Amino acid sequence: MSTATDNAINKFRARAAEEGLLDVAYTSADSPFGPLLLASTKLGLVRVGLPNQDADELLADLAGRVSPRVLEAPAQLDEVRRELDLYFAGKLDHFDLPLDWSLSHGFRQRVLRAIDRIPYGQTRSYTEMARKAGNERAVRAAGSACGSNPIPLVVPCHRVLRSGGALGGYGGGLPMKQGLLELEGVLDEKSSS
Numbered sequence: 068m069s070t071a072t073d074n075a076i077n078k079f080r081a082r083a084a085e086e087g088l089l090d091v092a093y094t095s096a097d098s099p100f101g102p103l104l105l106a107s108t109k110l111g112l113v114r115v116g117l118p119n120q121d122a123d124e125l126l127a128d129l130a131g132r133v134s135p136r137v138l139e140a141p142a143q144l145d146e147v148r149r150e151l152d153l154y155f156a157g158k159l160d161h162f163d164l165p166l167d168w169s170l171s172h173g174f175r176q177r178v179l180r181a182i183d184r185i186p187y188g189q190t191r192s193y194t195e196m197a198r199k200a201g202n203e204r205a206v207r208a209a210g211s212a213c214g215s216n217p218i219p220l221v222v223p224c225h226r227v228l229r230s231g232g233a234l235g236g237y238g239g240g241l242p243m244k245q246g247l248l249e250l251e252g253v254l255d256e257k258s259s260s
Contacts, residue, residue, distance in 0.1 A: 090134035092143035093126065099155055100243045103220075105144045108133060111165030112147055114217050117239035132170060151220065157250060160187035162221045170217040174200055178212035185226045188251045192230045214238055220247070 091113065093106040101118025104125055113133065116125040130137050146164065153159035171179050181199035185191050197209035213224040219238055225247040229235040237244035248254040 089138050089140060089143075090136040091129050092138060092140035093129075094139060094141035094144045094148070095122070096144075096148045096151055098151065100239065100246065103151070105147050105151075106137075107144055107147065108167045108169070110167035110169070112218055112221060113167035113170060115219050115221060117219060117243070119240055120238070147221075154220070155250070160251075164221060166218060166221070171212070171215070174202065174205065174208055175212040175215065177201060178209050179216055179218075179222050179224075182213070182216070182224050182227060183222045185223055187223075188253060190226045190228045190232075190248070190253055193227055193235065194230055196227055210235065223247075226251075226253070 091106050091108055093104060093114075096103045096105055098118070102122075103118065104114065104116030104120070104122045105112070106114040106116075106125075106129055114125060114129060116122055126137055150159055150162050150164060154162070166183075168176055168179070177200035178196050181196050182191075193206050193209045193213070194203060196213070197203050197205045200209065200212075202208070209227075213227050214236060216222055216224045216238065219225070225237055225239075225244045227235065234241055234244055234248075245254060
């Protein structure tokens with residue numbers, strides 16, 4: 068695109084945001100695992116799409132569940148990208164971002180809020196997460212909440228393991244989960260190979 072076109076698009080984005088016409092801002096970000104889709108609302112970060120997820124499907128889901136006023140607005144997610152870059156560089160152990168929890172409800176949201184409190188470099192079991200969410204017998208539902216986490220990485224569902232320490236599942240795939248746990252020092256590369 069030409070500079071004039073880029074300027075016009077940027078002015079459009081800024082004006083849409085100023086006039087309250089932008090309900091969901093999104094952009095992409097690089098990660099060691101591949102491109103991420105990031106989306107936020109006025110309340111905060113609402114979606115982190117992982118490299119193996121279809122960005123167009125995620126945006127369509129946001130348009131249907133949050134608002135059809137979805138617009139690519141990278142500047143609105145600068146802080147999210149900055150914190151993710153620091154995290155992947157091993158220089159950030161806690162995200163300090165406002166979160167929009169509107170894509171999760173009830174027990175699932177309670178599980179995700181409990182996961183959000185797991186400290187960097189530590190893990191918990193699905194059973195512990197079910198207990199923290201108010202129903203220790205709902206272990207499978209806790210696993211399902213992890214699997215449907217709309218804000219992975221920032222809400223660190225990769226820190227939830229099976230009882231006994233097995234990795235369990237992960238929306239970004241087990242190699243990504245393993246890589247994140249290695250980054251945080253939970254697993255070393257030799258023991259996880």
